[in-house]
Amino acid sequence: MSDAVSAMMGASFDGIAKVEEAGLIGMITLRGDLASAAMVKAVKVATDAAIPGQREITHAGGFRVVWMSPDELLITCDHAQAEAVVGSLTKSLEGEHSLAVNVSDARAVFDVSGTQARDVLAKVMPVDFSAGGFGADSVRRSRLAQVAAAVWAEGEDRFRVVCFRSAGRYVFDVLSAAAAEGSEVGLLG
Known part of the structure; x- marks a missing residue:
């Protein structure tokens, strides 16, 4: 049997928020x-x-x-x-x-963290990510850009995103673009 590997092999992006693959879960x-x-x-x-x-x-x-x-x-x-x-x-x-x-092994998992993590997620998902609308231990299933995803709060400024493994590269790229420097919205973070 082959060794399990994560979808994005530990990919990470630092911008107004940090986007990183969570690894094998x-x-x-x-x-x-x-x-x-x-x-x-x-x-x-x-x-x-x-x-x-x-x-x-x-x-x-x-x-x-x-x-x-x-x-x-x-x-x-x-x-x-x-x-x-x-x-x-x-x-x-x-x-x-x-x-x-x-x-x-059919899923890709990403963590989005930092003071502007809520803004980053709000750019790509039709979900109320305000602290009052999305608190600790909250979860939503929705669209992330054009693919299905689930997201939950792991803390005040840390969120976990799960999608199908086949969409892993796309989701990482979309989250990274939303977290790029100069893309600040400043509404929630």
Whole structure:
């Protein structure tokens, strides 16, 4: 088996905000009835985190449980743990209508950070990135320029962007252009 490599091999750009590939991240898509007792228990056993509310994130240890839709979660963890987490979820949800899939190598992940990170993201996504509209542990699925992406706050001035791996170069280039020196908007940052 070949060694896993990230989509952009650690690419980084410094401008009015820093854009950097996050590297290898374990990611599991979990589909099913998020309100079922079996699902709540399975997520707790696998991650020690609760199921988040709509457009929210919960976390415990190195796990993030990200609400993606009324019947879908994205669980992030260390890349090496992803298969074990899928195994735990599958075992716990046996007999339940559900699906747990390791999608780690199908995604590209970027961090956008700095005092103008909100402005950079607001240029390329139709989302209210003001502090009141997008706080810590908030998540949105939307368009980033012309591709689907999810973004969540990892802190006041740090955001994580996830897209399909096939769009990784495009997303990195769009974020870098939005973060270029001289492109300041100054509305949110």
